[in-house]
Amino acid sequence: MEESINEIKNKTLDEILNAKNLQEIEEIRVKALGKKGELTAILKMMGTLSEEDRPKIGALVNLAKAQITEKITEAENRFKEEEINKKLETEKIDVTLPSKKIIRGSKHPLNRVIEEIEDLFVSMGYDVASGPELETDEYCFERLNLPKGHPARDMQDSFYITTEYLLRTQTSAVQARTLMANKDKTPIREIVPGKTYRREDDATHSHQFNQVEALVVDENISFANLKATLEIFMKHILGENTKLRFRPSYFPFTEPSYEVDVSCFKCGGKGCNLCKNTGWIELLGAGMVHPNVLRMNGYDPNKYSGFAFGTGLDRLAMFKYGITDIRLLYENDIRFLKQFDRRDI
Ligand code: DAH
Numbered sequence: 001m002e003e004s005i006n007e008i009k010n011k012t013l014d015e016i017l018n019a020k021n022l023q024e025i026e027e028i029r030v031k032a033l034g035k036k037g038e039l040t041a042i043l044k045m046m047g048t049l050s051e052e053d054r055p056k057i058g059a060l061v062n063l064a065k066a067q068i069t070e071k072i073t074e075a076e077n078r079f080k081e082e083e084i085n086k087k088l089e090t091e092k093i094d095v096t097l098p099s100k101k102i103i104r105g106s107k108h109p110l111n112r113v114i115e116e117i118e119d120l121f122v123s124m125g126y127d128v129a130s131g132p133e134l135e136t137d138e139y140c141f142e143r144l145n146l147p148k149g150h151p152a153r154d155m156q157d158s159f160y161i162t163t164e165y166l167l168r169t170q171t172s173a174v175q176a177r178t179l180m181a182n183k184d185k186t187p188i189r190e191i192v193p194g195k196t197y198r199r200e201d202d203a204t205h206s207h208q209f210n211q212v213e214a215l216v217v218d219e220n221i222s223f224a225n226l227k228a229t230l231e232i233f234m235k236h237i238l239g240e241n242t243k244l245r246f247r248p249s250y251f252p253f254t255e256p257s258y259e260v261d262v263s264c265f266k267c268g269g270k271g272c273n274l275c276k277n278t279g280w281i282e283l284l285g286a287g288m289v290h291p292n293v294l295r296m297n298g299y300d301p302n303k304y305s306g307f308a309f310g311t312g313l314d315r316l317a318m319f320k321y322g323i324t325d326i327r328l329l330y331e332n333d334i335r336f337l338k339q340f341d342r343r344d345i
Pocket of ligand 1: 169170171172213214251253254284285286287288307308309310311
C-alpha cells in the first residue's frame with residue numbers, strides 16, 4: 001500500500017510539472033484528490049487495515065495529499081500570473097500613437113446666413129417668430145389682402161393639399177398670424193426665417209426654399225424707417241459698400257410696394273455677368289403694410305402704420321458665398337459643405 005501511495009504521489013507530481021494550463025491542473029487534481037480520485041480511494045480502504053497500519057498509512061496519504069495540493073496551488077498561481085501577463089501584453093495601450101482624426105462638421109451656409117440675420121435683428125430689438133409650413137389659404141393669402149380669385153395669386157404657384165390647406169408660399173403668412181395674435185398691441189417687431197414652397201425647379205429655383213420676413217407695426221412708422229432698416233440689413237450681410245435701389249412694384253399686402261435692388265457685390269456696380277451688366281441685383285420685396293391688412297387683422301390703420309419686407313435666403317446665401325446652383329444647398333455634398341468649415345466667412 002505504501003508503494004502505491006508513493007507511486008500515485010510521484011506520478012501526480014510529475015503530471016503537475018508537465019501540465020500546460022489551468023485546465024490540465026484541474027484534471028490532475030480531480031484524478032488524484034477528487035471524490036473518485038486515486039488517493040481518495042485509498043482513504044476509503046482504510047477500514048480494511050489493521051489498527052497498527054491505519055495511522056501509518058493515514059499519515060502517508062495525508063502527507064501525499066498535502067504535497068500534491070501544495071504543488072497544484074503553486075502551478076495554479078503560476079498559470080494565473082502567466083494569463084494576466086499575456087493579457088497585459090496584448091492590451092497594452094501605446095499612448096504615444098497619434099489619435100483618430102476627428103472629423104468636425106461645419107455650419108450649413110443657409111444656417112450661417114439665418115443666424116447672422118437673427119443676431120443683427122435681435123440686437124435691434126426684434127423677436128424671431130415662426131409659423132406653420134402647412135398653412136391655410138386664409139393666412140397665406142386672404143388675410144394678406146389676396147382674396148380668392150385675386151390675379152396676384154398667379155405669381156406664386158402653390159402646392160395645395162386640400163382646397164383650404166397648402167404648403168405656405170411665403171413667410172408673409174406669419175405677418176397675419178402675429179397681428180391676429182396681438183390684436184392692437186404694439187410695437188410689433190419681428191423677423192420670420194422659414195421654409196417656403198412653390199412649384200418650381202431649376203438651377204436658381206427650388207420647390208422648397210427659405211425666406212426671411214420682417215414686420216414692424218407701431219404708431220408713426222414711415223418709409224424712412226423701412227429704408228434705414230434695409231440699409232443696415234444689406235450692408236451688414238453683403239458689405240459696407242452696398243447701395244440700395246427702390247423700384248416701385250406691386251404686392252397686395254403693401255402700399256406703396258417696392259422691389260429693392262442691391263449694387264452688385266461682384267463688380268461693385270460696374271456691370272458683370274452676375275448682374276447681367278446692369279450693376280444691380282434684385283433681392284427683396286418690401287413696402288408699407290396695406291391698411292386693409294392692418295384692419296383685417298385687428299389694427300386701426302388710422303392709428304398704426306407699419307413696414308414689411310421679405311427676401312429669399314437661398315439667393316442671399318448664394319450671393320454672399322458665390323454659389324451658382326441653388327441645388328448645392330440641398331444635396332449635402334460633404335465636398336461642398338466642407339468649404340464652410342471656416343470661422344472668418
Ligand atoms: N412675400 C413676397 C414674396 O414671397 C415678398 C414680400 C414682398 C414680402 C413685400 C413682404 C413685402 O413682406 O412687404 O414674393
